[in-house]
Amino acid sequence: MRILLTGASGQVGHELARSLHPLGELVMPGHSACDLADLDQLRAVLRTVRPALIVNAAAYTAVDRAEGEGALALRINADAPALMAQEARALGAALLHYSTEYVFDGSSGRAYAETDTPAPLNVYGQSKLAGEQAIAAAGIPHLIVRTSWLYGMRGNNFLLTMLRLARDRAQLRIVADQHGAPTWSRTVADASARLLGLALAGGAPWWERHGGLYHLSSQGQTSWAGFAEAIFAATGSSCQVIPITAAEYGASARRPANSLLNSSKLMALCGPLPDWHAALADCLATAAASGGLAQE
Numbered sequence: 001m002r003i004l005l006t007g008a009s010g011q012v013g014h015e016l017a018r019s020l021h022p023l024g025e026l027v028m029p030g031h032s033a034c035d036l037a038d039l040d041q042l043r044a045v046l047r048t049v050r051p052a053l054i055v056n057a058a059a060y061t062a063v064d065r066a067e068g069e070g071a072l073a074l075r076i077n078a079d080a081p082a083l084m085a086q087e088a089r090a091l092g093a094a095l096l097h098y099s100t101e102y103v104f105d106g107s108s109g110r111a112y113a114e115t116d117t118p119a120p121l122n123v124y125g126q127s128k129l130a131g132e133q134a135i136a137a138a139g140i141p142h143l144i145v146r147t148s149w150l151y152g153m154r155g156n157n158f159l160l161t162m163l164r165l166a167r168d169r170a171q172l173r174i175v176a177d178q179h180g181a182p183t184w185s186r187t188v189a190d191a192s193a194r195l196l197g198l199a200l201a202g203g204a205p206w207w208e209r210h211g212g213l214y215h216l217s218s219q220g221q222t223s224w225a226g227f228a229e230a231i232f233a234a235t236g237s238s239c240q241v242i243p244i245t246a247a248e249y250g251a252s253a254r255r256p257a258n259s260l261l262n263s264s265k266l267m268a269l270c271g272p273l274p275d276w277h278a279a280l281a282d283c284l285a286t287a288a289a290s291g292g293l294a295q296e
Contacts, residue, residue, distance in 0.1 A: 031058075113215070187279055
């Protein structure tokens with residue numbers, strides 16, 4: 001089976017390249033060959049590769065910059081997935097697409113379930129929700145996987161930012177009034193591969209019964225400040241965390257105070273997901289064994 005993986009150089013895509021390898025023949029065009037902002041190029045890639053499965057791990061993820069680049073965010077996060085769904089329908093292919101907890105406004109007092117009504121606070125969340133809706137309306141076998149607070153050993157993420165800043169600073173002011181579950185990109189990739197393995201084994205009946213929307217994040221919860229403290233404790237850094245509010249930080253884009261996702265639906269099919277503390281320890285141990293955290 002031929003699988004087209006977009007965004008293979010990103011933090012989730014890099015892990016998917018490993019996790020999806022046993023499932024079929026992976027085709028992984030680079031950004032220059034498959035730029036989601038270029039819909040004509042994307043269409044040509046899809047029609048040339050003719051995959052049986054499309055896994056879209058590429059996205060516009062600059063949350064603050066999206067406030068001033070709404071058209072670009074919408075093209076990459078909504079128009080490109082819509083085109084993938086359209087081409088998948090013509091090919092008879094299935095589609096796995098990644099989304100975000102930023103489709104919610106964070107006002108709930110509990111972890112968000114797949115049945116909760118989205119209400120994004122920012123342009124990035126709006127663009128991701130539009131992509132979800134386009135795929136869901138396309139009438140194809142699909143999986144939309146929302147995840148949250150992603151980090152990993154490459155790309156731009158909170159873990160790498162904290163490690164970099166802690167080398168030069170004695171203290172850091174970190175937001176303490178936003179809560180979520182830090183989620184290692186490898187956790188996402190491995191659970192996705194398990195889910196796809198079930199789908200491919202089950203065929204059309206599986207897609208009809210189990211296809212659709214899933215939440216996937218580590219278990220437990222913390223704040224950004226708590227996550228930073230855990231990173232520094234695990235790496236032996238003496239950097240001190242000074243808790244601040246989101247208002248004090250003053251980001252351009254509003255973010256949900258509650259980013260927790262309820263992953264029970266996915267775990268019922270794929271088994272338990274790790275606690276965020278354990279996943280962080282595994283990530284750092286893996287990084288140490290491989291010679292460090294790669295920053296691109």
